[in-house]
Each structure stands twice: as structure tokens, then as C-alpha cells.
Amino acid sequence: MNRRLVLKQLAMATAGAILLPACGVDPKKVSIALDHLNVNGDDEELLAEIAETIIPATDTPGAKAVGAHLFTFVMVDDCLDKPEQEKYLKGLRSFNEAAKKIGGKSFLKASPEERLQILTAIEKDKDNLPEEIKTFYSRTRQYTVQGYTASQHFLTDIKPYQLIPGPNFKGCIPVTEQKPA
Amino acid sequence: MANLNIDSKKERTYDAIVIGSGISGGWSAKELTERGLKTLVLERGRDVKHNVDYPTTNMMPWEFKHRGQIPYEIQQENPVVSKCYAFREDAMHFFVKDKEHPYIQDKPFDWIRGYQVGGKSLLWARQTQRWSEFDFEGPKRDGFAVDWPIRYKDLAPWYSHVEKFAGISGNKDGLAELPDGEFLPPIELTCVEKHFKEQVAKHYGNRHVIIARCAHITDPQPIHLEQGRTQCQHRVLCQRGCPFGGYFSSNASTLPWAARTGKLTLRPNSVVHSIIYDETKGKAVGVQVIDALTKEAVEYYAPIIFVNAAAINTNLILLNSKSNRFQNGLGNDNGLMGKYVAFHNYRARISAEYDESFMESTTKGRRPTSGYIPRFRNVYKQETDFLRGYAAGFDSNRYNEMDNDGLGASLKDKLAQTKLGPWRVGSHMMGETIPKETNYVALDPTVKDEWGMPQLKISIGYDDNDEKMIKDFHEQLSEMYTKAGFKNIQTFDSKQAPGLDIHEMGGVRMGRDPKTSLLNEWNQLHACKNVFVTDGACMTSTSTQNPSLTYMALSARAVDYAVKNVKA
Secondary structure, three states, rough: OOHHHHHHHHHHHHHHHHHHHHHHOOOOOOOOOOOOOOOOOHHHHHHHHHHHOOOOOOOOOOOOOOOOHHHHHHHHHOOHHHHHHHHHHHHHHHHHHHHHHHHHHHHOOHHHHHHHHHHHHHHHOHHHHHHHHHHHHHHHHHHHHHHHHOOHHHHHOOOOOOOOOOOOEEEEEHHHHHOOO | HHHHHHHHHOOOEOOEEEEEEOHHHHHHHHHHHOOOOEEEOOOEOOOOHHHHHOOOOOOOOHHHHOOOOOOOHHHHHHHHHOOOOOOOOOHEEEEEEEEOOOOEOOOOOOOOOOOOOHHHHOOOOEEEOOOOOHHHHHHHHOOOOOOOOOHHHHHHHHHHHHHHHHHHOOOOOOOOOOOOOOOOOOOOOOOOHHHHHHHHHHHHHOOOEEEEEEEEOOOOOHHHHHHOOOOOOOOOOOHHHHOOOOOOHHHHHHHHHHHHHHOOEEEEEOOEEEEEEEEOOOEEEEEEEEOOOOEEEEEOOOOOOEEEEOHHHHHHHHEEEEOOOOOOOOOOOOOOEEHHHHHHHHEEEEEEOOOOOOEEEEEOOOOOOEEEEEEOOOOOOOEEEEEOOOOEEEEEEEEEEEOOOOOHHHHHHHHHHOOEEEEEEEEEEEEEEEOOOOOOEEEEEEEEHHHHHHHEEEEEEOOHHHHHOOOOHHHHHHHHHHHOEEEEEEEEEEOOOOOOOOOEEEEEEEEEOOOOOEEEOOOOOOOEEEEOOOOOHHHOOOOOOHHHHHHHHHHHHHHHHHHHHOOO
């Protein structure tokens, strides 16, 4: 292939890419790049609200603001095998049905209090839930907590992480002087 | 044309060649160049320059896409290295991937490798305990392997030599079984570790708990500052490469030091195929290298050759160095090369809790070392139904036992709190294994790697002595823990394959007799005296101590001898 042809094709591909959003093919795309997981903007919105219910914004940012829901997608995408990913997706897709059974309405239409009630009911009734809902919920909870506690916000403002603590190891200090390291 | 060839050969001729740039190769290079020898260091992997090539060293935890976890596909592609505790998102670029460098496991063996300038010195656990007289006399006293041709007194001044330069933190404990060295100030034991130390001293005559000696600069001396290294900052992110040079690595210490003499040539991406033996001269004259990137063969020449390719790869190179005179590998007249490989038995662990006292106390900060229990079994005399013994780590800590129950604002509050649990204590066993002829590495007769090197067959396993030792470790440590008031004692046997200890040793062992060993007391091949082996391959027995410090001392000692005694 000669250089000119390559450049031409590259230019056309780029033009296509620029044109795409203007065509409005699908405005609800997931906002991060994923390799395996076939999810869309609606899925992302639902996951964000579930994560935000698990760890809500109070006087400090919650799960959504620190991107814990996106971290959840990344971990499912990269760190689980295919059967587990499929189970997770199935759980995500049937989550609204489960929510309706419990609260009478879809998760996104529920108020924050109702959302909390739905998740509380799921936690309490874990054993009677379909396998995929259980998997979806427990993975989402686990990764949301991990994403939140390992976020820049948490490790800067809540429990500051010290990259360079200095030569300060002490083998015995009163508990009252303890600070996270 | 003829003249061109002569010139080209001249350009490829040095005073000394060092194969490998890891912990022992770095030392060989430093000592050779300091003595004025024009030295070529060949490294099979890519270059890793101190600070320049530590891409993750200053990353915050949230900057790792998977917060440290290795993605599923990478784990699947690399089942062996994925078992290594340090193979995490922050340091995975310093480990050999299984797929790229295959080998044949006749028995399960987890071969953990670091192919780059600096080798595994970037990744090591930085524990630096000296061997004692009890360790060197072990094979002779207990009738296994062959007698070491050296004793503690031969190595003691060289331990001092390398300790002063590397920077070793430790406490002078005055123990015959773990001799003191040239120490920078020790790092602290915790209150519970001190409690355990007292209890062990009270109940047992010859058992001790100390702070482990480690290669961290706790009080920089002029010699360390001159290397461009400074005080360890207790980041405990060592496996990423340390911007302070706070711990010892070839990259931060010996290699830049050697480079400053102007005598060092470092050639990365150089897979050593074999050492060239000249029958008329009766000695080795150089090495054949395959360029890792271009696959081109090129030869380099020198009157002194140090083989520091890491234990198993040193065996590979020597076994592959075949000539009319040495048809089974360079210096392998007795056929023992590749045999009597041993390792450290790291299978056993024990953990417990303590809440009887010190509940108003905790620790502060991170610590780059831990407590240590020197070998107490069979030290002065044989007292068990197994040979030799084990050392152990000893560590204690109070963890924030985060309560993850609940949902919403109440969960969020809990995550922000710190709730210290009881003291948790733990030990891991570092057992001496007995070298045996049946534990060996050998060249596969047919299968080759990408660079035309025969693949290695590895056949190494545990034996009855190892199983008995595991049982004894669990019994003795349980008893010691009980006497110290520790509760909820739990013992574990990981059943991990040999290799994961990353302390493989032997195959080119030192000894007094050319009939039963490959190297003499100066680490020279008995049958080819200008070739020196000073990495793990030279080890006659394994003892219980982390071996790197001993490789450093053996390297420095052998270079001193080589420069004085080997004629060009």
C-alpha cells in the first residue's frame, strides 16, 4: 500500500468519525471505552444511580461523583471471565424488573428513599433472588466500595494517602495519635 | 578487508565480560571497573535506567486503572508469574511473561524472572542476613551435597565490603547463628514483636526474635550520597523502582557507579548463547551473543568472564557452551552440571491474634522490613528427625477493620472511620532444602526458544525432609505463639510449587574436588579457570537466609581474586 493511499483512507476515516455524532446514531453511548462489555448509556445511568444509592453524596461527594460506577464497569470488563461478565450483564438487564417487584416502580423513577429501600430489601433477601441479580448486586456493591475508597477524593480528603511518608515508622504509638498512612 | 576484521574484533574485545546485570552481575561490574578493567556487561533484556524507566513510581493508588489488580486476560496468559505476590499492576512491566519465555516443567516449578537491566534487583524483598559458620559447615557436618570450599571467615570481610556500599539497616544482635554486619540504624520492632522477643527469650535458650536486616538506607553515609542515593522514605513501593535509591538495586547503585569509571559498556538486548572455548589456549576467549531484537549473532572477547545470568539461566548458558573439549557443557567433566539444584521451602505459614495487652497502642507509618527469627533447629547439634532447619519472618500489625455493612449514608460514615482490630501476627517459613542429584535442570534436546537457545527442562520437587520440616515449623511456632499468649492460631500449607520462593540455587556448585563439584573456592570453573560463576548457581547448599547478600560478597571476592591472578 502506498503512503498517499494510506493518508487518504486515514483522512476519510477521520472525517467519518467526526461526522458520526452529528448524525445522532445513538446518543446514549456508554461514556468510557470498554473492550468486552456490551453496555449502553441507559445501563450506565442505572448503574450510576445504584452506586449513588450505595454511597450517596452528602456533604461530601458520593459514588457517582468519584466515578465508582465507571470503575465498576472497568473491573467487570477487564477482571472477570466471560461467563461472569455475562451473568453480570444479565443481572443488570433484569435489575429493573426485580426493583419493580419490590418497590412497584422502576429504579430510576423511585425517590432516593425508595431506592435505598429497594437495595436494602435485596440485601436482606439475598438468598431468594435469582442468581444473576445476586451476582450483579454483590459485584456492583464490591466494586463501588472499592472505587470509592480508592478514589482521589477519598484518599485525599477523607483518609489521605501519603506517597512519600518519610522515614517515620514507629513500632508503638498511642492509638489516640494514630493517623492513616 | 582483513584489517577491517581485525579492527572490528578489537572493538569487540574487553578486559572482562559480565553476563547479567542483576544483583551479582552489577557487583561484578562495579568491582571490575573500579580496578580499571574495561568491562562489557551483557543483559538479555531491555535497558532500565534509574529513575528514567520507573514509569509507575510516582503514581497514586487511584491512577492505576484496576487499582493494582492484574486483568483477567493477562492472568490467563501468564499462569506462573501471576502467582508471584509482586506481580501487580504497578510492577508487572518488570516481570517476564510466561508466554514470551517458555520452559518445560517436568515437575511443577514456578520460575519467576526479571529480564531487564537490573534484573530482579529491582524486585527483590531486600532482606540481607549473613550466613554463619553453621551454614557453611552444614553439608560436611550433616553428610549431604559436598563440603563448601570456604568458611565464614573467608567471606566475612567481603560481607563487610558490600554491606558498607549497599547500605544495610540492622541491629547488632550478637548471634553466632546470624553474624552482625556493618549496620546502619535498625528499623523498629512493634510493641507486640518486642513482647514476643521477650517471651521467646524467657522460654527458650537459643531462640531469638530480631528486626530483619535489610538493604535500606536509614542513615545515608557519604558513600551512599556519592552514589546519588539517599534515605529510605518508607514508601514501601520498592517494586516500582525507588526515586530515592532508598533500597539497593543494580540500577540505583552498582551500575551507575561502574559507568562513572568510564570503563563500563552496557549492552542490553543481548542474549548470551554460549561461552567460546579455545582448545589451543585451554581457556575461554569470549561469548557468543544473539541480539534479542535483530536475532543477529555477534561475538565478544575478554580474558575474564563472569557468569551472573541468575541461577537457572547460568546453568543454561554453561550447558549450552559445547565444544570438542566440553561436549556436555563448559567445565562439565563430571556430568554434575545442572544437578543438585535446591531452593527455599516457603510453603508454611502461621497466623494468630493478640489482644491481651497493647490494645491502647498501634504502629505508625509503613515499614520496609519485618521481624525475623533466625534458625534455631539443629544449629549446634542434630536434634530432630529431619536435617537442617528454617528461619522465619515475624510480623505484627493492627489493621483498620473496616465495617462494610449497611447502605447509603451510614455505610459512607463507616468507610470514613478507623476501627482498629486486635494485633494480628504472622510468620512464614524459610526452610533449607537438601540439594539432590534428582533435582535438576537440563537442556531439552529438541525444543528451542525464539533466539535459538534450547529450552530448559526443570525437574525439581520437595522431599520427605521438607514435609517433616513443615510439620515441625507449625508445631514449634504454635508452641512459641501459645507461650506468648497469642490466640486463634492458624497454620497454613500453601502447597506452592518450588520456584515461587525465587531462591533457586545450585547446579554449578562450589566444592574442593573437581570430581564432585564444578567451581573451586574462588568461584572459578575447575576445568576452565578464567570463567567465574558468582550468582545463585554456585551455591553448594542453601541455608535459610535470603541469598542475595551472599552473591554480592562472593562476586566482590571473586573479582578481587580474578584481577590479581588471571593473566590476560
